[in-house]
Amino acid sequence: MWADALIRLHLDSSWSFGFDHAKTRFGQCDHAKRRITVSRYLAARAEDDEVHQVLLHEVAHAMVGVREGHGPVWKKRARELGYVGGRTHSSDAATDHARWRGVCPAGHEVIRFRRPSKPTSCAVCSPRFDRQFVMTWHDRRAAS
Numbered sequence: 502m503w504a505d506a507l508i509r510l511h512l513d514s515s516w517s518f519g520f521d522h523a524k525t526r527f528g529q530c531d532h533a534k535r536r537i538t539v540s541r542y543l544a545a546r547a548e549d550d551e552v553h554q555v556l557l558h559e560v561a562h563a564m565v566g567v568r569e570g571h572g573p574v575w576k577k578r579a580r581e582l583g584y585v586g587g588r589t590h591s592s593d594a595a596t597d598h599a600r601w602r603g604v605c606p607a608g609h610e611v612i613r614f615r616r617p618s619k620p621t622s623c624a625v626c627s628p629r630f631d632r633q634f635v636m637t638w639h640d641r642r643a644a645s
């Protein structure tokens with residue numbers, strides 16, 4: 502829904518949105534096909550605002566063109582759209598977009614841009630904070 506709204510607002514009707522099955526990157530902007538895709542796999546494991554951020558990132562790519570990469574023109578446009586992720590990166594790998602992976606004792610996974618400042622427990626295991634289900638955070642960039 503967001504993706505379609507963003508495309509209508511910022512791009513033209515030649516652009517489309519879809520999900521893909523990637524597991525190693527979060528979002529992709531295919532300039533040749535004029536198509537923005539987001540990994541269904543990772544979107545299901547991320548928070549709404551994080552998925553929204555990935556969309557803004559990719560829409561900014563679509564707006565400025567493939568040659569700009571993550572240069573200053575792209576950065577300015579992404580900021581205007583409301584993208585808050587700061588770093589430049591050479592690929593749209595999931596490890597660049599969302600750095601932190603939290604795992605609960607039962608093995609549920611979440612992916613976050615920022616490491617939570619307070620202890621967080623697994624929302625699947627318990628709707629409210631429960632020390633038993635505290636997430637362990639892994640720096641996905643250090644892991645790869």
Ligand SMILES: [Zn+2]
Pocket residue numbers: 558562571592593
């Ligand atoms: Zn990018």
Ligand SMILES: [Zn+2]
Pocket residue numbers: 605606607608609623624625626627634
């Ligand atoms: Zn859990």
